[in-house]
Amino acid sequence: MEDDDRLGQAGTIRSAARKVSGRPSRQAALECVMHETIAQAQRGNRMLMIQGTASSAGKSTIVAGLCRLAKRAGLRVSPFKPQNMSLNSVVATGGGEMSRAQAWQAFAAGVDPHTDMNPILLKPNSSIGSQVIIQGRVACTLDARSYQQYKPIAMRAALDSFRRIRAASDIVFIEGAGSPAEVNLRHADIANMGFAEAVDCPVVLVADIDRGGMFAQVIGTLECLSERERARIAGVLINRFRGDLSLLKPGIDWLEAKTRKPVFGVIPYLHGLWLDQEDDLPAERSTRAAAGKAFMVVVPALPHLSNHTDFEPLRAHPQVDFRYVRAVDPAPAADLIILPGSKNVHADLLWLRQNGWDTYLLRHLRYGGKVIGICGGMQMLGRELRDPHTIESSASIERGLNLLNFITTLQPEKRLANVSGKLLLDQASVCGYEIHMGKTHGPALQRPAIRLEHSSEDDDAMPCYDGAISADNQIFATYLHGLFDAPAACCALLEWAGLKNAQCFDHDHRRQASIDQLADVMAKNINLNALWSAVQR
Structure with missing residues (x-):
């Protein structure tokens, strides 16, 4: 990935800052959808961005599942997140620090984690400030207001890294951060629609129905976007559904008619998955019922x-x-x-x-x-x-x-x-x-x-x-x-x-099995033909 070029670019950015393997289960089902377009994808360097109606809507998990599905289909696939805020980080292959989320997405894709997959990492060290990691190395420490002024420099690094990732991949799945509906942060946005527009990338919006208010999440998010940004939304994925899908069907029909956006699929709530958390501590306080005996x-x-x-x-x-x-x-x-x-x-x-x-x-x-x-x-x-x-x-x-x-x-x-x-x-x-x-x-x-x-x-x-x-x-x-x-x-x-x-x-074995289970469920519950058409547009 042109490491010498990357290191030189990162050094320039830091200087400016100072001045301011999966198993083949369900593989055949996916291949019949995707193999016809692999040749076009290899020539076209396709991309799709996954954004959410809120933090923790499931963006990281869905990107991991898509990476595993594309890997099964024989594509060279890479995850990418232009900006991440997390205290869970790893040392990438070849050195440099990156988010844990993009590292396990790389694991799902069957490739080594590289700092270009997460060029901007913010590590909060106070209630208003963060250490800023640029392409794997510490650039500076900034408070929230100063970082807004710094964003043009950060965007330069994100686009530089994305150029290399895209050149080395048949398809790139990009993860947004938080929600694109944060209108107070729209100026100089580099994490959601600002980045999607910069690279001309289609977007799929993920909504978490388990939290309640899913229809309002989707409608409200679209209303907060500009007309041009709404046009970029190719469709919606509904995540973490529990219950009888037939009872949700009238709501899906209403949502599609109201927004004129297709619902690509409804992903059920999956119990027992062991996938690394991006940042928040797990909700449960004890993992064993027989607490006194374990x-x-x-x-x-x-x-x-x-x-x-x-x-x-x-x-x-x-x-x-x-x-x-x-x-x-x-x-x-x-x-x-x-x-x-x-x-x-x-x-x-x-x-x-x-x-x-x-x-x-x-x-x-x-x-x-x-x-x-x-x-x-x-x-x-x-x-x-x-x-x-x-x-x-x-x-x-x-x-x-x-x-x-x-x-x-x-x-x-x-x-x-x-x-x-x-x-x-x-x-x-x-x-x-x-x-x-x-x-x-x-x-x-x-x-x-x-x-x-x-x-x-x-x-x-x-x-x-x-x-x-x-x-x-x-x-x-x-x-x-x-x-x-x-x-x-x-x-x-x-x-x-x-x-x-x-x-x-063997926790790594369990993690591998969880990613495979996730990919299997996504292949069964997502209209992959429609999703792949969005990638090709």
């Missing part, structure tokens, strides 16, 4: 919690009762407490103290419980967090939880690396990625948690070891995200924490 894992729901997808293998594990604990909830008795990553470690340390977690952790350890700290959670476990460059706070030093003897100093440069190695608990293989802006030093690191292999991103800079294990073997700290993804590592960590006869549970 192995209890607790994670504080920090205000700036990042990369909560680290815990999806635990949420899905059949032997684990996993809970996020909000500020209003009392912390339950737990077998394992995990301090997660954070986009603002200073603020989240204060939140922990304000909500009594410092006392709770000491009591938990006194009675033999285990603690894991990941990335920002690891930094919190030390004696001090130093911020001489005021990256997160005006306070240059913040007192840590003082459970491990080390000090972390925040640095302007972010470390981004895909890594692998062995747990020093039992030599189980582990793989993941590092995304952090701190350097940690101190005696506790003489008892490391993981032995790392060199990564392709920075062989010379990669340390041989990561993290720390406390002398009493009760605390495990690491910078590694994706700690539980490898089945053997997850099993080893649960057994270390006290779960006897832990099952090795």
Whole structure:
């Protein structure tokens, strides 16, 4: 994807900012719809944008399903999202940071994740400000009003990345952000209709019927658009339907007559799918009914919690009762407490103290419980967090939880690396990625948690070891995200924490099966002939 050109372009943009594998099930059914037009698609670089009537309408999931369907049909397919706001990110193949959502869409498409798939990533670090990631690298930190002025620069990066993605693909499925009905943000829009118009792309509107008010969602969204923007809407998809479809049919007929837009399909509510959340924490607070009998894992729901997808293998594990604990909830008795990553470690340390977690952790350890700290959670476990460059706070030093003897100093440069190695608990293989802006030093690191292999991103800079294990073997700290993804590592960590006869549970296999299930259901419930015609227009 012309990496040298991309890096040069990203450098120019950052400078300007400173101045301002699926299985073949149902494959035959899809191929009969799509194979006749594959040759045309390969010549025409087709594209379709999926926008929603609201956030969480299902845009990310539908793009993933479409990517898997196109992959099954033999097309070179790529996801793309010009702008994403999320604290769930990964290190892309070849380096650079991108949204987790586009990474698992790439997984559905059968291609490696690349930062060009998500050229603009906003990572909120306060109620009004975000770190701005341009084509995989930190460009600046801006408040919401300043970012509006910055958008022309961001659009330049988005179009630059899209040019490369489109050239390398037979078809591109583009995901919008939030809703195109946000009229206050229409000026210089780069996430929805502004981008669709810039690349002359047809749009399908997704509405979530499970929330209620679906007809008003669609009508209201169309009314908020200009006449030219409404003309760009090729049709509607209704998502998360429960019940008897025949009872919905009169409403669909009314909606099509009222809007003069076809409804391409009604996707039923799918239970039991395990697909990575783009940003919001899962709604449920406990994943097991027999809470008192299962192995209890607790994670504080920090205000700036990042990369909560680290815990999806635990949420899905059949032997684990996993809970996020909000500020209003009392912390339950737990077998394992995990301090997660954070986009603002200073603020989240204060939140922990304000909500009594410092006392709770000491009591938990006194009675033999285990603690894991990941990335920002690891930094919190030390004696001090130093911020001489005021990256997160005006306070240059913040007192840590003082459970491990080390000090972390925040640095302007972010470390981004895909890594692998062995747990020093039992030599189980582990793989993941590092995304952090701190350097940690101190005696506790003489008892490391993981032995790392060199990564392709920075062989010379990669340390041989990561993290720390406390002398009493009760605390495990690491910078590694994706700690539980490898089945053997997850099993080893649960057994270390006290779960006897832990099952090795393959979460990646379940994720793959979920994407296939999603694609199967979409193939059955969407008029693919009509949808493909919209792509070709």
